[in-house]
Amino acid sequence: METRRILAINPGSTSTKIAVFQGDKSVFLKNIKHTAEELAEFNQITEQFEFRKNIIMKEMVDAEIQIDLIEAVVGRGGLVKPIESGIYEVNDRLKEDLRVGILGEHASNLGGLIADNIAQSLPKAKAYIADPVVVDEMIDVARVSGHPEFQRVSIFHALNQKAIGRAFAQSIDKKYEDINVIVAHLGGGISVGAHLKGKVVDVNNALDGEGPFSPERSGSLPTGALAKMCFSGEYTLEEIKKMIKGEGGLVAHMGTNDAYEIELKAKDGDAKAKLIQDAMSYQVAKSIGEMAAVLKGEVEGILLTGGIAHNPDLVNYIKEMVSFIAPVVVYPGEDEMKALAMNGYMVLRNEIEPKVYV
Numbered sequence: 001m002e003t004r005r006i007l008a009i010n011p012g013s014t015s016t017k018i019a020v021f022q023g024d025k026s027v028f029l030k031n032i033k034h035t036a037e038e039l040a041e042f043n044q045i046t047e048q049f050e051f052r053k054n055i056i057m058k059e060m061v062d063a064e065i066q067i068d069l070i071e072a073v074v075g076r077g078g079l080v081k082p083i084e085s086g087i088y089e090v091n092d093r094l095k096e097d098l099r100v101g102i103l104g105e106h107a108s109n110l111g112g113l114i115a116d117n118i119a120q121s122l123p124k125a126k127a128y129i130a131d132p133v134v135v136d137e138m139i140d141v142a143r144v145s146g147h148p149e150f151q152r153v154s155i156f157h158a159l160n161q162k163a164i165g166r167a168f169a170q171s172i173d174k175k176y177e178d179i180n181v182i183v184a185h186l187g188g189g190i191s192v193g194a195h196l197k198g199k200v201v202d203v204n205n206a207l208d209g210e211g212p213f214s215p216e217r218s219g220s221l222p223t224g225a226l227a228k229m230c231f232s233g234e235y236t237l238e239e240i241k242k243m244i245k246g247e248g249g250l251v252a253h254m255g256t257n258d259a260y261e262i263e264l265k266a267k268d269g270d271a272k273a274k275l276i277q278d279a280m281s282y283q284v285a286k287s288i289g290e291m292a293a294v295l296k297g298e299v300e301g302i303l304l305t306g307g308i309a310h311n312p313d314l315v316n317y318i319k320e321m322v323s324f325i326a327p328v329v330v331y332p333g334e335d336e337m338k339a340l341a342m343n344g345y346m347v348l349r350n351e352i353e354p355k356v357y358v
Ligand SMILES: Nc1ncnc2c1ncn2[C@@H]1O[C@H](COP(=O)(O)OP(=O)(O)O)[C@@H](O)[C@H]1O
Pocket: 012, 013, 014, 015, 186, 187, 188, 189, 215, 257, 258, 259, 260, 261, 263, 306, 307, 308, 309, 310, 311, 333, 334
């Protein structure tokens, strides 16, 4: 029996997920949900460090995990500099970039920081991040926006999108690097990526006002109206930023980041809940159509994943709009915990060399 233990830490915008693996077997998995009110008391993501770390430690103590035996702590990577896909050992430069949020603020910035803090308290553990949200494989033409002052950037659920792309490829006995797929991750944020033979050549910036709206993000907004609002004198920059991330999307329309609550309300006959849920589904389907054009229609599968992919009404809405492109396959939830842990396990087995963040 494999004794090496790996701790995977995944701070998301609406949850903190933790898993402990013994070798390649999951021995503990927990998803702690955070309400919008609970998180509203923190002005900056780094202020949530103690809150989220304490939850992780308490859950492991309650579950009687032998913490001292953990040899690798792998956090979901955050908004560091754009980097290639892979696993990176946490070093001082990485920590500094996560702390200042060199590309912005997101809960995943805490992944590497908490992993490092926990690893340092253990006798033989090292800390890593894997496939952070800034994995950048975009083609040049996709980077150009409508004004040279603005460049499109790759910020998305890279870890889960790639894990699901690989799982789908395996299910059809092909290699991820040989097929084209469109992956829509439907979580606290929503990203829709065009995977061209193993590279995500275009994807919406899921964090900062691009693509479909999500439980807590506005997605693309009418630019002229937004500019006017910015200079109306009625809002501070912080307030506008919150409209785009944190208090946009479902939170703004419905007062909650819980898509399940909206699903139940819509089922119960609440017309507003149904309209907003349909609008979110409609925007996801439109983005999938865009990515089909990026892949010139050569699409092996459209893969829906993330917590909201549990919602059958939303999934059916999207399927009706996009099934003409390619078969739609649903992977509710995510494969991030396993992906994080397996990256750590491969390092422990010397099967892969962790990359150095510079
Ligand atoms: N069984 C379910 N049915 C419908 N929606 C769900 C279900 N489980 C989770 N969700 C919704 O998924 C969203 C969170 O997705 P998740 O991928 O866990 O996000 P994140 O990692 O960004 O916090 C929440 O809005 C939640 O309400």
